[in-house]
Amino acid sequence: xxxxFITFEGVExxxxxxxxxxxxxxxxxxxxxxILSREPGGTGIGESIRSxxxxxxxxxxDARTELFLYLASRNQHVRExxxxxxxxxxxxxxxxxxxxxxAYQGGGRELGEKLVxxxxxxxxxxxxxxxxxLVDVPVAIGRRRKRTAELDRLEQERVEFHERVRNSYLxxxxxxxxxxxxxxxxxxxxxxxxxxxxxxxxxLLKKGIGRR
Numbered sequence: 001x002x003x004x005f006i007t008f009e010g011v012e013x014x015x016x017x018x019x020x021x022x023x024x025x026x027x028x029x030x031x032x033x034x035i036l037s038r039e040p041g042g043t044g045i046g047e048s049i050r051s052x053x054x055x056x057x058x059x060x061x062d063a064r065t066e067l068f069l070y071l072a073s074r075n076q077h078v079r080e081x082x083x084x085x086x087x088x089x090x091x092x093x094x095x096x097x098x099x100x101x102x103a104y105q106g107g108g109r110e111l112g113e114k115l116v117x118x119x120x121x122x123x124x125x126x127x128x129x130x131x132x133x134l135v136d137v138p139v140a141i142g143r144r145r146k147r148t149a150e151l152d153r154l155e156q157e158r159v160e161f162h163e164r165v166r167n168s169y170l171x172x173x174x175x176x177x178x179x180x181x182x183x184x185x186x187x188x189x190x191x192x193x194x195x196x197x198x199x200x201x202x203x204l205l206k207k208g209i210g211r212r
Contacts, residue, residue: 003086004207005127006200007097010135011166012155013142014185015192019135020095022193023200027091032209034091035081039100040073043080049073054152061153063109067116070101071123078124091204098124099132099172099180104154107168108161131203133196134173137185139163 006023010016017038024036040050049069052058074097085092098120106116139162146155173180181199183192 003088003090003092004204005086005092005129007094007129007132008135009096009099009132009169010185011137011139011142011162013145014135014137015189016135017095018189019133019192019196020093023196024093026197032091034093035085036093037081038095039077039097040070042077045076046073054154056153056156058153063105063111066109067101067105067111070105071119074098075123078127097129099169102172103165103168108165113168129179131199132180133183134169134180135183135185136169139166141186
């Protein structure tokens with residue numbers, strides 16, 4: 001039995017990480033086997049790569065180097081953690097996945113969405129999520145939410161970069177509306193949680209996992 005693969009995407013400060021954690025907690029509470037993980041990271045190798053990618057001291061990193069590091073982390077994550085969990089029939093909840101690279105490196109770094117999509121396919125063994133939640137907020141709102149936090153290398157990028165990232169995400173959502181569910185990240189956290197839970201429950205029923 002194949003499990004269920006759910007991912008969360010969004011610009012910095014969108015609230016996607018919170019929603020991913022809330023969903024995983026809800027599933028665990030109901031006795032539905034799941035794992036919660038993140039990208040970049042999720043494995044020992046991936047977390048080491050994450051520290052390099054997000055370190056503000058690495059401001060001279062070339063865009064292509066950045067892309068290949070994300071792909072390396074993702075490749076390890078999929079093969080070491082995601083695919084085994086899905087083969088066990090578990091629900092896998094990821095905070096970021098392939099669409100992040102399309103948006104950040106393809107759109108934000110202007111390397112090209114099609115190129116990044118092709119490389120993603122190679123790095124992930126063509127594994128696509130059953131459902132992706134794009135928690136969308138205007139860049140200005142996301143940046144205000146991050147104002148008191150210590151910013152990593154990507155978060156420190158100029159507003160124009162983050163606007164390109166958001167626009168790329170929205171293009172993907174328009175191209176795949178059945179899989180990529182667009183959520184209004186300006187809504188209250190509890191309201192968003194309920195929307196996510198309802199959509200996931202419908203998906204689980206279709207996959208043969210009943211409500212509990």
